[in-house]
Amino acid sequence: xxxxxxxxxxxxxxxxxTLHDVLDTEDVTFVDALNDEIGTLLExxxxxxxxxxxxxxxxxxxxxxxxxxxxxxxxxSTLHCVIxxxxxxxxxGGEGEGGELDDGTKAAVKGDLSYYAANGSVSVIVExxxxxxxxxxxxxxxxxxxxxxxDGLLDEETKRPLPAFPRRVGIVTSVDSDARKDAxxxxxxxxxxxxxxVQHTSVQGDDAMLSMMQAISELDDDARVDxxxxxxxxxxxxxxxxxxxxxxxxxxxxxETPIVVGVGHENDRTLADEVADRxxxxxxxxxxxxxxxxRLEEQLTNASARLETAYGRTAQSRLEAVEGELNGAYExxxxxxxxxxxxxxxxxxxxLAAEHLTTLDNxxxxxxxxxxxxxxxxxxxxxxxxxYEQSRRRQRIAIAVLLLLVLGLLGYILL
Numbered sequence: 001x002x003x004x005x006x007x008x009x010x011x012x013x014x015x016x017x018t019l020h021d022v023l024d025t026e027d028v029t030f031v032d033a034l035n036d037e038i039g040t041l042l043e044x045x046x047x048x049x050x051x052x053x054x055x056x057x058x059x060x061x062x063x064x065x066x067x068x069x070x071x072x073x074x075x076x077s078t079l080h081c082v083i084x085x086x087x088x089x090x091x092x093g094g095e096g097e098g099g100e101l102d103d104g105t106k107a108a109v110k111g112d113l114s115y116y117a118a119n120g121s122v123s124v125i126v127e128x129x130x131x132x133x134x135x136x137x138x139x140x141x142x143x144x145x146x147x148x149x150x151d152g153l154l155d156e157e158t159k160r161p162l163p164a165f166p167r168r169v170g171i172v173t174s175v176d177s178d179a180r181k182d183a184x185x186x187x188x189x190x191x192x193x194x195x196x197x198v199q200h201t202s203v204q205g206d207d208a209m210l211s212m213m214q215a216i217s218e219l220d221d222d223a224r225v226d227x228x229x230x231x232x233x234x235x236x237x238x239x240x241x242x243x244x245x246x247x248x249x250x251x252x253x254x255x256e257t258p259i260v261v262g263v264g265h266e267n268d269r270t271l272a273d274e275v276a277d278r279x280x281x282x283x284x285x286x287x288x289x290x291x292x293x294x295r296l297e298e299q300l301t302n303a304s305a306r307l308e309t310a311y312g313r314t315a316q317s318r319l320e321a322v323e324g325e326l327n328g329a330y331e332x333x334x335x336x337x338x339x340x341x342x343x344x345x346x347x348x349x350x351x352l353a354a355e356h357l358t359t360l361d362n363x364x365x366x367x368x369x370x371x372x373x374x375x376x377x378x379x380x381x382x383x384x385x386x387x388y389e390q391s392r393r394r395q396r397i398a399i400a401v402l403l404l405l406v407l408g409l410l411g412y413i414l415l
Contacts, residue, residue, distance in 0.1 A: 016028060016029075016030075031120075032117060035115070035117035035118075035120055036117050038115055038117075038120075039114075039115030039116075039117050042113050042115045042122065043112065043113055043114065043115060048113060051110060052108035052109060052110050052130070053072060053079065053108070053109050053110075053124060054072075054074070054106070054107070054108045054109075054132070055072035055073050055074040055079065055106070055107070055109075055135075056072070056073045056074065056104060056105070056106055056107075056135030056136060056137055056138065057070050057071075057072065057073075057101045057102065057103055057104065057105045057106075057107050057135065058070060058071040058072075058073045058078070058103055058104075058236055058237035058238055059071050059103065059236045059237045059238075060100065060101045060102070060103055065085065066085030066088075067082055067083065067084050067085050068082070068083040068085075068088055068100075068101075069081070069082055069083075070101060071236060071237070071238070072107070072109055072124070073135075073137070073237075073238055074136075078236075078238060079122070079123075079124060080121065080122070080123040080124070081109055081111070081123060081124045081126050082114075082123050082124070082125055082126060083126045083129070084125070087126070087127065091126075091128065091129055101129065101131070103138075103237050104134065104135045104137060104138030104141065104237075105131050105133075105134070105135055105138070106131070106132050106133045106134060106135040106136070106138075107129050107130065107131050107132065108129070108130045108132055109124055109126050109128075109129055110126070110127050110128040110129075110130075111124040111125045111126040111127045111128070112124070112125050112127070113125075137241065140244075141244050141271070144244055144245070144246050144249075144271060145271060145274075147246055148246060148249055148271060148274075148275065153249060153250070153253045153275050154274050154275065158253070159277045159278070160258045160277045161258070161277075162227055162258050162260070162277065162278060162289055163226045163227055163258065164291070165290075165291065166194060166226035166227045166289065166290060167194065167195060167224075167226055168194070168195040168196070168197060168224050168225050168226055169187060169194055169195070169196050169197070169225070169226065169227055169228075169229060169289065169290070170196075170197045170198075170199060170219035170222065170225040170227070170228045170229070170257070171183055171184070171196060171197070171198045171199065171228075171229045171231065171286070172199050172201050172212060172215045172216055172219065172228060172229065172230045172231070173198065173200075173201065173203060173229075173230070173231050173232055173283070174200060174201065174202065174203050174232070175198055175200040177203070177232065177233060178233050178283075179203075179231050179232050179233040179283040180198055180231075180283075182233070182282070182283040182284045182286070183229060183231050183262070183283045183284070183286040183287075184196055184198070185284075185287075186283070186284050186285065186286055186287030186288075187286060187287045187289070187290055189287055190287045190288075190290050190291065190292045190293065191290040191291060191292065191293045191296075192293065193293070194290050197219065197222070197225060199215040199216075199218055199219050200215065201214075201215040203232035203242075204232075204235065204239045204242065208242045209242050209245050209247060209248050212230065212242070212248060212251075213247065213248055213251045216228060216230065216251055216252065216255060216259070217251065217255075219257065220255045220256055220257045225257055226257070226258075227257060227258050227259070227260065227289055228255065228257050228258070228259040228260070229259075229260045229261075229262065229280075229286050229289065230252070230259060230260070230261045230262075230263075230272065230276070231261070231262040231263065231280075231283045231286055232263055232264070232283070233264070233282075233283060234264050234265045234268070234282075235264060240263060240264055240268060240270055243261070243263050243270035243271065243272040243273075244270050244271045244272070245271075246271075248272060249271050249272055249275040252272055252275045252276055253275050258277045258278075259276050259277055260276055260277065260278045260279070260280055260286065260289055261273050261275075261276035261278075261279055261280070262279065262280035262281065262282055262283050262285055262286050264282070265281075265282060266281040266282060
């Protein structure tokens, strides 16, 4: 099919008259005109007037101008609803303050259809809301939660600790999404050196659950991946329902690799969050799974300084202790040596004195023996001398007697 272009006039687009000629028909209109006609038909059609429209409340919130916005969901179809601020306090159907409605509540909404021509959307301008019980999906959610709880998938004891310093992070999300950009930016903003592997998956639609389960399994099979992050950005409550499905939750629970889930906005909570080892509030908070490199460097610097100081103190204390021990040992050794030397000297002195005394005693004995021998010799000499003198005396006496006798004899002879 060919496409033709038309030159613009200076003031506006091509006029209908020009288009009639070019398209060879007068049944031509612009988008704004068609939307105005659709709006008039919708708002004035008696066939579309009902006292109440029933569905499950989803994505309830208050806008900056004070109006409440939410979707009414049933069997996969969605109808947007608006409660103007001046009606909020007067509504009797809501249980919360100012008629606030909880997501998942089944409600009957009364109001007029409004067609917003600027973007071709239909809304109900709500006049009254009646809560009529728990919504169909809320019942499914509670049933799924009970099943997971009974099977132990929500027990805190099953949560695994995340690695303190992951080297490779696997991210399960759509590669073209803002969630991927936010998660990667936040992780690298804290620690630029972390390796990131992005496993593409659908995050909404009929194939989302199987796609995410397969992506998680592929990363879990990669031994180099230290932690897995399953994430997607904000969306309607209906868009996030896939994260409440029990098969996906079981895959998350059964991974060998620790897994983190960050889905939607801060207030969005899913069963996948509760089953995961850790929940982060948004894709931007995925960076919390890695440490801040700057802080680690500061801690390392501080620890190094403390270690150096502690080392200096310990070394000084140890040196002083060793010095004290050496001084004590030296004093003890010297004292021991002095005691030993004193004992040895005493013993040597005693031995020497004993030996000397023995020698002196021996010498004294010898001297006494010599003296006694001398005395005996002198006594013997004295006896011998006495006997000799006595012998000489007797000899002289004998000689004298003999002379006398001789002289006497001579005299006699001479006579």
